[in-house]
Amino acid sequence: FAGLSDVSISEDIPVEGEITVPVGSQSPDEDYSTLDEPVRDTIMRDLKAVGKKFVHVMYPKKSSALLRDWDLWGPLVLCVSLALMLQGGSADSKDDGGPQFAEVFVIIWFGAVVITLNSKLLGGTISFFQSLCVLGYCVLPLTVAMLVCRLVLLAGSGTVSFVVRLIVVIAMFGWSTLASTAFLADSQPPNRKALVVYPIFLFYFVISWMILTFTPQ
C-alpha cells in the first residue's frame, strides 16, 4: 500500500500537457449554418413545416409540434386569402373594396393579440407568439368554409344555398373553436378554462358572421 499512497511528483520534472477539451463532432455547426444550402431546400423545409401544422389543425390531437416550433407563415397566408375572398361583398362598388380587406386583416390580428393578452393575464403558460400561431392556424377551417360558400353562391343565392352555407359555416366554426381550445386550454389553470374559451368563441363567431353574411355583387 505504500506505493499506492505516493502520488507526489518529483519537482524536477515539468508538468505539461493539453488542457483543451476536445470539442464534439462538427454537427451543431452544420445545423446552424443553413446559409450555404440551396434556396430550394430552405423553402421546402419551411413549406413542410407549414403543411405539417395544417394537418395538425385539421386533426386536432394534443401534440406539441404546433406549439413548439411556432411560425407565422401559415396565419399570414390564411389571413390574406380570407381577406381577398371577403373583398367586394359590400353594397357599394368602389370605395368599400379597400376597407374590407384591411378590416378583415385588422380584426384577425387585433383579435388574436387581445385573446393572447387575455390568456396571459389569466395566468397562462403559453408564450405570446405561440398563441398567435395557434389562433392563426385555426382560421383554416373557416377559410375552407369561405371557399365552399363562394362556390355555393356561384350556383345560386336562394334559401337552399343559405341553409347549406349556414350549416357549413356553423360546422367549421365549431371545428375552429374546438381545435384552438384543444391547444390553448391546456396551458391554463383547470378551473379557468371557460374564461379563456369565451373570447376565442367570440373571435371565431365574428369571423364566421362575416363569412356568412358575405354576398357577392
Place this chain on the structure above:
Amino acid sequence: QGGGSAVIDMENMDDTSGSSFEDMGEMHQRMKEEEEEEEADGEAGAAEEEDGEFLGMKGLRGQLGRQVADQMWQVGKRQASKAFSLYANIDILRPYFDVEPVQVRTRLLESMIPVKMINFPQKIAGELYGPLMLVFTLVAILLHGMKTSDTIIREGTLMGTAIGTCFGYWLGVSSFIYFLAYLCNAQITMVQMLSLLGYGLFGHCITLFVTYNIHFHSLFYIFWLGVGGLSTLRMVAVLVSRTVGHTQRLIMCGTLAALHMLFLLYLHFAYHKVVEGILDTLEGPNMQPFQRVARDIPVVSNAILNTTAKAVALTL
C-alpha cells in the same frame, strides 16, 4: 476594478480629480468589453497588464471617488432597467384579471339587481375581465345589427364604427363620471368605475340581442325601460351609497342615468332597420306603413332633386 470590492481604502479620501460620472461609466464599459475579449481570445495576461497600467495612470487618489461613482452608475442602471421592465410589463394588469368563472357569473346576475341599502358604501369589485368581455360582446351584437339592417357607413368601416362606439362609450363615460366623482367627492376609483359601467352594459347586451332579432318597437321600449332601467338603477344605487350630500348625489346619478339610457336608445335607433309594416306604434294600426329610413343621404337628395326636376319639367 472598482465595482466589485467592498473594501474602501481610507487613505485615499482626498479629492476625486479625474473621475466623473461619465468617465466612470466609460471605464466600466471598457473594462467589461476588455473582460469579454479576455474570455474569447484567452489573452489574459495582456489585458491584465493594460488594466494595471490604466489604473496606475489615474493614481490611487481618486480611487474612493471612483468606487462611489461606479456604484452610483450601477445603481442607476439597475433602477432604469427596473423602471422599464415595470412599465413595459403587462403584469400590472394581472391583478385585475384574477377571477373565477363563478364570480363572473355572479357579478353578471348581480348587475341587474339594484341594492336596497344606500346608506352604507357598497363594495365594487375592481375587475376588468368581465367588463372587457361585455364590451366585446356588445361590439359583436352591434355588428350583427348593422349587417342585418344594411347600414351603409360612408366614412369608415362597420367594424371600426362598432369598436369605436362601444369602447368610446365605456372609456369616455367612465372617465367623465370619475371626473364628476372627483368634483362631488364620491368614494370611487377609476378601475371601480370602469368595472361598474362595464357590468352595466350587460343589460344593453341583452336588450340589443333580443330586439335586433325581433323587430317590435313596443318590445324594445319595454326592454329599454325594464332591463335598461334595472341595470341603471343598480349603478345609480351603488354610486349613491358612495356619495354624501343631496346635490352631489343628484348630479352624479342624473348624469349617469341619462347617459346610460340614452346610449341604449341611440344604439337601437342608429343601427337598426325600421321594417315597413311590422311596426306596432302607439298610434295604432290605422297609420300608413312607415317608409324605410334611408341612411344614404345623397341618394335621397338625388331622388328629391330628380322628382322636383321632373315636376318642373312637366309644368313647363
